[in-house]
Every structure is written in C-alpha cells, then in structure tokens.
Amino acid sequence: MEVLSTYHPDEMAVDTGKEREKMMGFVTEQASQFKTENLTRAAEAINYYTQDHIPVFAAMAENYVLFDRWFASVPGPTNPNRAYLTSGTSHGHGRNDHAFNVAGLPQRSIFQQLSEKGISWINYQNSTASGFSPDALFYNWTVTSGKNATNIKPINDFYEDAKAGKLPQFTYINPECCKYFSYHPPSPISMGEGFIKNIYEALRGSPQWNETLFILTFDEHGGFGDHVPPPVGVPPGDDLTYTELAPDGKNMTFDFKRLGVRVPTLAISPWVQKGVIEHKGMNNGGEYDHTSIPAFIAKLWGLDNLTPRTAWSSTFEHLITENFRDNTPEILPDPVFF
Known part of the structure; x- marks a missing residue:
C-alpha cells in the first residue's frame, strides 16, 4: 500500500507525457525536482509503509470499505484537486497559485449548491498556519454570501458538535498541512494516524453515528510511485486549459482529461459491509475520482451535476446497505511511533 513516505514534491509537474502513461520515471522526476544525484534519496518516491506502520x-x-481504484482528479498538487472535489473543476488552475488564497475561483461549488437547497454544511479546518485556505474559501461566492463568517469553523468545534449530536447535514474537514497532525510529509505519519483516529472516534461516539457516512481520501499522491496508469476521463466542460513551461523550454498544455494517480480512499459507516475492497465503479460509465463525492451528493439530495466531470464520475451509493452493523469498533488502535 503506497500510502505516504517522508519526502514530498509539493509542486509536482502536471504531466501528460508518455512516461507517466507508462508509470515510469518516478525516481527520475524525484531526482530532478530536488536536484540530487543520490539515487537512494530519490528512490524514496517508490518507498512505502507496511500495514504494521499504519495500524489506524x-x-x-479492515472494518469498512477500501477503494483500490480511486484516482486524484488532476495529475498535480493539492488545491486543484480539492477544487475538483468541491466544484467539479479547478477553473483551469494546475498549481497551488494565489487565486486559492483570495477566494478567486468563480465557479459554483457544492457549498453554494447546498446552501441554495437549504442543506446545512460546515467546513471545519484544523489550521491555516501553513498558508492553505479552507476549501470553502476557494470560492468568491463564499465571501460574497457571507458564509465565510458563518460556515467555516475551527476543528475544536467539530469535536464539540459531534459530541452534542449537532453536526450539519454535510461536514467537510480540512486537515492541517503540512507540519503536524497530518499524513503529509514532513509530518511523522504517526501524527496523521492520531488525527484520523480522533476524527473517527468522535464520529463513532456521536449520537449521529447511525446516520453517518464518513469518506476519507487524500487530495493527491505527492509524487509517490504507483503502477496503475491514470485513465482518461471527461473534462469539466469549461473549456479551460493549463499551460506552463516544460523542462525542455517548450510550452506544455494540459486539458484536464487525464486523471491523477491513485489515492487511498475509505467509506466508513455502520451501513457498509466489513472489509470490502471496492474496484472500478460500475455506474455512470466512469471511474472513481474526487468528483465522485459531489456526484454522490447530487444523487443523495437531488441536485444537479456541477460539471460534465461529476456527471461522468462513478458514485458509490450501492455500497450502502439496509443492514445496520452494531459491531463497528468504538476505539481504533494507537498510532505507532518510530
């Protein structure tokens, strides 16, 4: 399970070349990004943690549903992928650029969509110390509507709301990035394990547990190796492309058709079966990627698909059964410190 390592190229190049299609060149890219000829260091891109390292x-x-074919939406960094997760498009952004920090994205998001339908939501954030805005604050609408003042709250409020049974209909949690309480390097992976353990146990102990579906995913793979080629999907339909200067000095243009590398994703609920491995989605004709979340939300609450990408993405409502499980663990194992 190539989950995370200790070395992270934050600004992984958006790459549509043949080498990525063949899943070759991870070590070469790592050496190029960090300008090192130390192949042992560069080979950390294909290192991995064992199950014993990640008991949480x-x-x-082991207790819920693990997706083994869930792809990032963009073969690039954090914020464009989070934009796809929350609006079905990055509006042509392929980097963690300034627009994300100043509510610069104009498109309609799930937050706007839910508000228009009277469906309650809160974006809980662990920290903004790293300079990353909470995802709801990517969008101009969040500011102009005043929701930035009412619907973005600190993580401590999540724990209080979970305990009191006052979580909204849609809860969105941004973890800290990237120095503590995060799976993100250089944070020790044990601290990320501790954060996820706390979130899970707060939900499991909440009066709302019997009506909860918790989706845990990672915005992107961070440059770490995988053997499964990202498929070609449907672009978001806004006809925007991303262009940057390639290492050979030529312009490289990306049309947002190819998905990113696989990321681990879990569906956690007392209404899903135990120990299920979910493969390629069968409905919609598409794949699982981050836009599967807004696509599922659209089906759940009778909303429109935000973009052609969300309409194409596979959804996962078939994983939710009519059988309530009363044997789900209340407490998870402690993280392993090494």
Missing part, C-alpha cells in the same frame, strides 16, 4: 488506517480498511 489498516483498522479502518
């Missing part, structure tokens, strides 16, 4: 994640996988 492993316990959740």
Whole structure:
C-alpha cells in the first residue's frame, strides 16, 4: 500500500507525457525536482509503509470499505484537486497559485449548491498556519454570501458538535498541512494516524453515528510511485486549459482529461459491509475520482451535476446497505511511533 513516505514534491509537474502513461520515471522526476544525484534519496518516491506502520488506517480498511481504484482528479498538487472535489473543476488552475488564497475561483461549488437547497454544511479546518485556505474559501461566492463568517469553523468545534449530536447535514474537514497532525510529509505519519483516529472516534461516539457516512481520501499522491496508469476521463466542460513551461523550454498544455494517480480512499459507516475492497465503479460509465463525492451528493439530495466531470464520475451509493452493523469498533488502535 503506497500510502505516504517522508519526502514530498509539493509542486509536482502536471504531466501528460508518455512516461507517466507508462508509470515510469518516478525516481527520475524525484531526482530532478530536488536536484540530487543520490539515487537512494530519490528512490524514496517508490518507498512505502507496511500495514504494521499504519495500524489506524489498516483498522479502518479492515472494518469498512477500501477503494483500490480511486484516482486524484488532476495529475498535480493539492488545491486543484480539492477544487475538483468541491466544484467539479479547478477553473483551469494546475498549481497551488494565489487565486486559492483570495477566494478567486468563480465557479459554483457544492457549498453554494447546498446552501441554495437549504442543506446545512460546515467546513471545519484544523489550521491555516501553513498558508492553505479552507476549501470553502476557494470560492468568491463564499465571501460574497457571507458564509465565510458563518460556515467555516475551527476543528475544536467539530469535536464539540459531534459530541452534542449537532453536526450539519454535510461536514467537510480540512486537515492541517503540512507540519503536524497530518499524513503529509514532513509530518511523522504517526501524527496523521492520531488525527484520523480522533476524527473517527468522535464520529463513532456521536449520537449521529447511525446516520453517518464518513469518506476519507487524500487530495493527491505527492509524487509517490504507483503502477496503475491514470485513465482518461471527461473534462469539466469549461473549456479551460493549463499551460506552463516544460523542462525542455517548450510550452506544455494540459486539458484536464487525464486523471491523477491513485489515492487511498475509505467509506466508513455502520451501513457498509466489513472489509470490502471496492474496484472500478460500475455506474455512470466512469471511474472513481474526487468528483465522485459531489456526484454522490447530487444523487443523495437531488441536485444537479456541477460539471460534465461529476456527471461522468462513478458514485458509490450501492455500497450502502439496509443492514445496520452494531459491531463497528468504538476505539481504533494507537498510532505507532518510530
């Protein structure tokens, strides 16, 4: 399970070349990004953690549903992928650029969509110390509507709301990035395990547990190796492309058709079966990627698909059964410190 390592190229190049299609060149790219000829260091891109290193994640996988073919939406960094997750498009952004920090995205998001339908939501954030805005604050609408003042709250409020049974209909949690309480390097992976353990146990102990579906995913793979080629999907329909200067000095243009590399994703609920491995989605004709979340939300609450990408993405409502499980673990294992 190539989950995370200790070395992270934040600004992984958006790459549509043949080498990525063949899943070759991870070590070469790592050496190029960090300008090192130390192949042992560069080879950290294809390192991995064993199940014994990640007892929290492993316990959740053993007790709930693990997707083995869930792709990032963009073969690039954090914020464009989070934009796809929350609006079905990055509006042509392929980097973590300034627009994300100043509510610069104009498109309609799930937050706007839910508000228009009277469906309650809160974006809980762990920290903004790293300079990353909470995802709801990517969008101009969040500011102009005043929702930035009412619907973005600190993580401590999540724990209080979960305990009191006052979580909204849609809860969105941004973890800290990237120095503590995060799976993100250089944070020790044990701290990310501790954060996820706390979130899970707060939900499991909440009066709302019997009506909860918790989706845990990672915005992107961070440059770490995988052997499964990202498929070609449907672009978001806004006809925007991303262009940057390639290492050979030529312009490289990306049309947002190819998905990113696989990321671990879990569906956690007392209404899903235990220990299920979910493969390629069968409905919609598409794949699982981050836009599967807004696509599922659209089906759940009778909303429109935000973009052609969300309409194409596979959804996962078939994983929710009519059988309530009363044997789900209340407490997960402690993280392993090494």
